[in-house]
Amino acid sequence: MPDLIHDGDSAAAVSSLRSAVMLLGRRLKHQRVDESLSPTEMSVLGTLARCGSATPGELARKEHVQPPSMTRIVALLEAKGLVRLEPHPDDRRQKRVSQTEQAEAMLAESRTKRNAWLAHLAEGLDEDEWETLRAAAPVLEKLAHL
Amino acid sequence: MPDLIHDGDSAAAVSSLRSAVMLLGRRLKHQRVDESLSPTEMSVLGTLARCGSATPGELARKEHVQPPSMTRIVALLEAKGLVRLEPHPDDRRQKRVSQTEQAEAMLAESRTKRNAWLAHLAEGLDEDEWETLRAAAPVLEKLAHL
DNA sequence: GGGTGGTATTTAGTTTGGGTAATGAGTTAC
């Protein structure tokens, strides 16, 4: 690992990365598959799809959101029939959240639409640039979860 | 440019990119140099540093924010002594926004602190991964502005 | 067994950062 703080190139890269991520994030917020679903709600569904099921607390930690926010999000998702809430087998303080088949179908449709939007945006990139980005995607994801 | 919609690998990359960007964006929001400055305000200062000066409307378009929001942001920045507002030389409807020396100093300090945070986060990446990310930074920035 | 401290979730109330609609001033085209 290079010295990220004092190496000039890395410093510039970090700065560039930050502003790009924040700007792109703001734009992505507006690209919703389902108007009634907030970006974080979508993200929670994605997490559930990857992890199977989780407690609200685990979800809050994974999404880097405070527990009360996750309570609200889970409640809204349940009201829409996208997640199921069951009592935790071992600990009656906790609950188990898992996605429904409906959520799975919506995620599939959502991916198609998101891809269309981002693909449209990425038409402004050349082949090499896209290749760079494709290589970086998993790394960025790892970084985001560290 | 490959077919981003139907190529399976690219579809996965797009999906991964989206969730990573949104999650990382949410986390970055909390890492402020100056507690009294919102992420978008910081971003505006960054844009001004790159572009010299601009009108509120130009800034709104660059940041992908509505004009009224930019009016408020610029007003807050002016109240903090970080930008200067002058009448536009050619068109009396418009104004020219430019950063002050104070803003420049703050940006420098800000970069140091941001780098420290992101560098700390990036300790979990190995050298190759960081190299990948560094190469992707300018591309991501280009994509965000398309 | 009962008290004590800690944890999971929720409720209530607040802040924040953005949006839309409507207004006023200034410019451009006809």
Added chain:
DNA sequence: GTAACTCATTACCCAAACTAAATACCACCC
């Protein structure tokens, strides 16, 4: 010279997070 358009602003609103406090439960120690 007026009609149409553009830039910035004002007033109002809304969504989505937060903090603090309440509730329910577990685990440990005596």
